[in-house]
Amino acid sequence: xxxxxxxxxxxxxxxxxxxxxxxxxxxxxxxxxxxxxxxxxxxxxxxxxxxxxxxxxxxxxxxxxxxxxxxxxxxxxxxxxxxxxxxxxxxxxxxxxxxxxxxxxxxxxxxxxxxxxxxxxxxxxxxxxxxxxxxxxxxxxxxxxxxxxxxxxxxxxxxxxxxxxxxxxxxxxxxxxxxxxxxxxxxxxxxxxxxxxxxxxxxxxxxxxxxxxxxxxxxxxxxxxxxxxxxxxxxxxxxxxxxxxxxxxxxxxxxxxxxxxxxxxxxxxxxxxxxxxxxxxxxxxxxxxxxxxxxxxxxxxxxxxxxxxxxxxxxxxxxxxxxxxxxxxxxxxxxxxxxxxxxxxxxxxxxxxxxxxxxxxxxxxxxxxxxxxxxxxxxxxxxxxxxxxxxxxxxxxxxxxxxxxxxxxxxxxxxxxxxxxxxxxxxxxxxxxxxxxxxxxxxxxxxxxxxxxxxxxxxxxxxxxxxxxxxxxxxxxxxxxxxxxxxxxxxxxxxxxxxxxxxxxxxxxxxxxxxxxxxxxxxxxxxxxxxxxxxxxxxxxxxxxxxxxxxxxxxxxxxxxxxxxxxxx
Numbered sequence: 328x329x330x331x332x333x334x335x336x337x338x339x340x341x342x343x344x345x346x347x348x349x350x351x352x353x354x355x356x357x358x359x360x361x362x363x364x365x366x367x368x369x370x371x372x373x374x375x376x377x378x379x380x381x382x383x384x385x386x387x388x389x390x391x392x393x394x395x396x397x398x399x400x401x402x403x404x405x406x407x408x409x410x411x412x413x414x415x416x417x418x419x420x421x422x423x424x425x426x427x428x429x430x431x432x433x434x435x436x437x438x439x440x441x442x443x444x445x446x447x448x449x450x451x452x453x454x455x456x457x458x459x460x461x462x463x464x465x466x467x468x469x470x471x472x473x474x475x476x477x478x479x480x481x482x483x484x485x486x487x488x489x490x491x492x493x494x495x496x497x498x499x500x501x502x503x504x505x506x507x508x509x510x511x512x513x514x515x516x517x518x519x520x521x522x523x524x525x526x527x528x529x530x531x532x533x534x535x536x537x538x539x540x541x542x543x544x545x546x547x548x549x550x551x552x553x554x555x556x557x558x559x560x561x562x563x564x565x566x567x568x569x570x571x572x573x574x575x576x577x578x579x580x581x582x583x584x585x586x587x588x589x590x591x592x593x594x595x596x597x598x599x600x601x602x603x604x605x606x607x608x609x610x611x612x613x614x615x616x617x618x619x620x621x622x623x624x625x626x627x628x629x630x631x632x633x634x635x636x637x638x639x640x641x642x643x644x645x646x647x648x649x650x651x652x653x654x655x656x657x658x659x660x661x662x663x664x665x666x667x668x669x670x671x672x673x674x675x676x677x678x679x680x681x682x683x684x685x686x687x688x689x690x691x692x693x694x695x696x697x698x699x700x701x702x703x704x705x706x707x708x709x710x711x712x713x714x715x716x717x718x719x720x721x722x723x724x725x726x727x728x729x730x731x732x733x734x735x736x737x738x739x740x741x742x743x744x745x746x747x748x749x750x751x752x753x754x755x756x757x758x759x760x761x762x763x764x765x766x767x768x769x770x771x772x773x774x775x776x777x778x779x780x781x782x783x784x785x786x787x788x789x790x791x792x793x794x795x796x797x798x799x800x801x802x803x804x805x806x807x808x809x810x811x812x813x814x815x816x817x818x819x820x821x822x823x824x825x826x827x828x829x830x831x832x833x834x835x836x837x838x839x840x841x842x843x844x845x846x847x848x849x850x851x852x853x854x855x856x857x858x859x860x861x862x863x864x865x866x867x868x869x870x871x872x873x874x875x876x877x878x879x880x881x882x883x884x885x886x887x888x889x890x891x892x893x894x895x896x
Contacts, residue, residue, distance in 0.1 A: 611820025693787035
């Protein structure tokens with residue numbers, strides 16, 4: 328506390344103390360203002376500390392995001408561990424220093440590509456089934472005589488070798504339909520029409536210019552190989568067929584209708600399956616759709632034992648799952664699948680799958696590969712946790728190894744019993760360690776977050792012990808999305824809504840064919856040929872059943888020569 332100047336002078340020099348009230352009041356006001364400024368400064372300091380804490384938390388969050396995105400962009404695409412990739416000795420996430428020898432998962436030296444020395448190869452492949460032509464190469468006449476005496480050499484036969492040629496042939500087919508006129512004078516009511524004409528050539532698109540083989544190859548190039556229509560038009564132009572991109576787009580749109588019944592059959596069978604893998608990814612549809620803001624759609628995939636279904640939808644909501652599996656609003660209110668149905672769902676733990684898993688009759692198997700990625704990302708973002716991360720990756724690897732041994736052994740055999748015991752032990756170890764670490768002192772926040780996720784999803788992860796013959800992860804559905812992702816990278820999405828649904832339709836048909844080891848191009852050619860023979864309409868009855876791969880003797884199982892691009896005139 329400081330005295331006013333006059334009061335201090337009187338106290339020092341002595342004499343009567345005469346205090347000016349105005350001066351004292353001014354002093355008090357200054358003191359009050361100083362205290363107010365101190366309070367303001369304290370509040371500002373508190374706010375600055377709060378902002379600093381928020382900024383530090385945000386920085387840590389961004390560091391984690393950068394680490395994750397860096398791995399996605401620059402890291403290995405395979406999640407398989409290389410030999411010696413990481414030191415499994417170190418801390419448990421609650422203390423200690425990071426082991427300098429610890430490496431990120433999969434950061435070990437990559438093995439060389441190609442066949443390993445000493446391994447048995449597949450041998451020379453046989454291509455005798457391909458169409459062949461022979462070319463005879465003879466020795467020049469002046470080299471078939473002795474240069475000394477001039478006597479002719481004796482023929483010893485031929486040495487044979489082969490080459491494979493790749494020729495794309497565009498053919499213009501001119502159909503000449505014979506016409507006949509009745510030469511007699513019989514009455515028209517008894518003799519029929521006066522002229523008859525041969526029926527037109529079968530065509531999958533009525534009055535179209537392109538054959539079933541051409542249309543099948545167009546679908547194959549666009550959706551299976553992921554080529555943009557502009558690039559396909561350029562390929563055709565290089566072979567002499569100048570066709571506008573709009574014409575090819577019109578062909579694709581016309582084919583959508585004849586493929587729909589086959590897609591519906593596959594959807595119905597897939598939706599009634601007892602075990603399904605499910606996943607989704609983004610897709611862009613650039614047509615403005617009513618009640619839809621923006622262009623972000625979602626491509627869903629559902630994989631059953633003998634079918635694969637892709638669905639294009641503007642939302643990522645549980646209505647897609649309800650529609651696919653036939654769950655109604657009444658079933659949601661009852662909290663159970665209809666008619667006592669049972670469904671085993673393999674997926675990640677996205678909220679829509681959890682919403683479906685709440686229904687009685689649904690057994691959710693969460694993906695162990697997804698929870699494994701949480702540990703890897705924590706180690707990438709925080710070097711302090713890398714040894715902890717590696718130990719968790721090793722525990723999950725033990726679980727996978729026991730599961731693979733179980734799958735390789737015959738049920739009921741001693742090997743299967745041993746593998747089953749190892750699987751139970753690996754799962755029990757993970758359960759014990761997660762509970763111990765979650766309640767331990769000094770746990771790093773990033774490690775605590777991962778363990779909280781593991782605890783929250785533990786029931787779905789541990790439920791794999793009830794279904795030991797099913798995959799531990801959902802990688803199967805992620806692999807199925809690779810073909811659409813290639814198309815998304817090449818042509819960014821779909822310009823129109825019908826094109827997006829056609830893409831999902833073709834992927835449904837071709838992926839189901841591949842699941843039965845059928846060549847998609849041949850399968851599409853056979854189906855469109857049947858549509859052409861039916862007058863440009865989808866086949867029905869037994870003719871359609873021939874194209875259901877889960878039934879015996881589908882058309883795609885027969886051997887066929889490779890179709891040729893044949894635009895007809």
